[in-house]
Amino acid sequence: xxxxxxxxxxxxxxxxxxxxxxxxxxxxxxxxxxxxxxxxxxxxxxxxxxxxxxxxxxxxxxxxxxxxxxxxxxxxxxxxxxxxxxxxxxxxxxxxxxxxxxxxxxxxxxxxxxxxxxxxxxxxxxxxxxxxxxxxxxxxxxxxxxxxxxxxxxxxxxxxxxxxxxxxxxxxxxxxxxxxxxxxxxxxxxxxxxxxxxxxxxxxxxxxxxxxxxxxx
Amino acid sequence: xxxxxxxxxxxxxxxxxxxxxxxxxxxxxxxxxxxxxxxxxxxxxxxxxxxxxxxxxxxxxxxxxxxxxxxxxxxxxxxxxxxxxxxxxxxxxxxxxxxxxxxxxxxxxxxxxxxxxxxxxxxxxxxxxxxxxxxxxxxxxxxxxxxxxxxxxxxxxxxxxxxxxxxxxxxxxxxxxxxxxxxxxxxxxxxxxxxxxxxxxxxxxxxxxxxxxxxxx
Numbered sequence: 001x002x003x004x005x006x007x008x009x010x011x012x013x014x015x016x017x018x019x020x021x022x023x024x025x026x027x028x029x030x031x032x033x034x035x036x037x038x039x040x041x042x043x044x045x046x047x048x049x050x051x052x053x054x055x056x057x058x059x060x061x062x063x064x065x066x067x068x069x070x071x072x073x074x075x076x077x078x079x080x081x082x083x084x085x086x087x088x089x090x091x092x093x094x095x096x097x098x099x100x101x102x103x104x105x106x107x108x109x110x111x112x113x114x115x116x117x118x119x120x121x122x123x124x125x126x127x128x129x130x131x132x133x134x135x136x137x138x139x140x141x142x143x144x145x146x147x148x149x150x151x152x153x154x155x156x157x158x159x160x161x162x163x164x165x166x167x168x169x170x171x172x173x174x175x176x177x178x179x180x181x182x183x184x185x186x187x188x189x190x191x192x193x194x195x196x197x198x199x200x201x202x203x204x205x206x207x208x209x210x211x212x213x214x215x216x217x
Numbered sequence: 218x219x220x221x222x223x224x225x226x227x228x229x230x231x232x233x234x235x236x237x238x239x240x241x242x243x244x245x246x247x248x249x250x251x252x253x254x255x256x257x258x259x260x261x262x263x264x265x266x267x268x269x270x271x272x273x274x275x276x277x278x279x280x281x282x283x284x285x286x287x288x289x290x291x292x293x294x295x296x297x298x299x300x301x302x303x304x305x306x307x308x309x310x311x312x313x314x315x316x317x318x319x320x321x322x323x324x325x326x327x328x329x330x331x332x333x334x335x336x337x338x339x340x341x342x343x344x345x346x347x348x349x350x351x352x353x354x355x356x357x358x359x360x361x362x363x364x365x366x367x368x369x370x371x372x373x374x375x376x377x378x379x380x381x382x383x384x385x386x387x388x389x390x391x392x393x394x395x396x397x398x399x400x401x402x403x404x405x406x407x408x409x410x411x412x413x414x415x416x417x418x419x420x421x422x423x424x425x426x427x428x429x430x431x432x433x434x
Contacts, residue, residue, distance in 0.1 A: 048351060049351035051352075134264075134269055135266060171422070172422065175414075175423065176426055178400075178403070179400040179423055180400075182399050182400040182401070182402065182406070183395075183396040183397075183399040183400040184399070186395070186400075186402060189402075190395050206396055208388070209392070209396055212386075212429070212431075212432075213426045213427065213429040213431075214429075214430075215429075
């Protein structure tokens with residue numbers, strides 16, 4: 001409850017502002033470190049598998065000691081869950097933007113596929129979407145599945161819009177969304193970061209093919 | 218070296234024939250048991266993850282004891298490798314048949330997608346194609362990658378045929394094959410064996426969509 005009594009005196013308020021600015025700065029650094037840890041972890045998971053990679057290796061790649069890493073994450077499973085959360089945050093953000101826009105369903109889908117390939121290849125190497133889900137604790141698994149289903153539904157919604165406008169042929173959007181999801185989520189399995197194809201090439205070609213199959217014949 | 222001396226006397230030969238008939242029967246039973254083990258293992262891997270499933274659980278589901286299972290497979294990694302080998306045997310067989318046939322590229326691809334969905338869903342629950350490859354020993358991993366690449370190349374060949382005949386639009390068959398592979402190999406991630414869709418439904422719808430995107434616009 002907000003009352004006059006709770007308003008701080010000017011000096012105390014200034015002190016509080018300074019403190020919260022400092023805290024803001026600190027929490028920014030902390031957030032950046034967390035993301036660095038997720039990137040290091042997902043690279044290690046990709047290379048050695050979730051079970052093969054150790055917290056020591058994840059920390060060592062960042063010239064950090066294990067104890068310091070434990071300040072940010074309690075254990076390896078928490079890092080894995082945070083990777084999932086991070087990817088889903090990015091995907092959800094991009095889905096919300098896409099759904100809100102006034103572009104055609106085809107343009108929306110192209111943008112979605114494009115951004116999604118970039119999240120997968122350039123941010124967390126696809127790990128979070130790809131790794132053995134059964135390594136997650138039951139509570140974390142439940143959260144991840146809810147968020148994955150949200151994303152599935154968003155993709156279906158864009159497909160349905162395209163069908164309603166007549167741009168896409170009528171079909172079951174559930175299967176189409178699964179086929180799209182699979183094609184894109186599988187990319188980390190064959191992508192070679194040292195190969196000739198950039199994530200832009202892949203995003204464009206995948207969007208071309210996956211959208212062509214939706215149009216009215 | 219084959220010499221006259223090595224020809225067995227008639228009685229010995231009969232005995233040998235009887236023995237090899239018996240051995241043939243025995244090796245048939247042994248092969249069937251091996252496949253039962255692979256099926257039990259892939260169901261357990263699917264449910265609990267490769268690292269989560271134990272050899273005891275795989276044996277118990279077959280009312281077999283662990284010691285008996287070790288007669289067939291030295292350890293869990295060998296079972297995993299055998300799952301991969303089994304799926305690749307089936308896929309290679311079906312690819313060879315498809316490539317040899319005189320059907321159109323579109324008909325070949327439809328057949329390939331169809332049979333492939335069935336191998337994934339009805340035979341080994343997709344495990345072998347899907348599981349963390351890094352759980353394999355380096356030598357086994359190498360073998361699996363060679364075989365996977367063979368299958369990729371076969372799919373590309375069918376795509377190229379279709380482009381050459383003018384049925385499919387010109388595009389890079391490598392990316393198209395990866396998109397196809399991903400869409401199909403991802404199926405075990407969302408398929409619910411107790412859900413309303415049969416493997417036939419999924420195979421037909423996936424083939425419709427994945428082929429529609431290849432046709433000349």
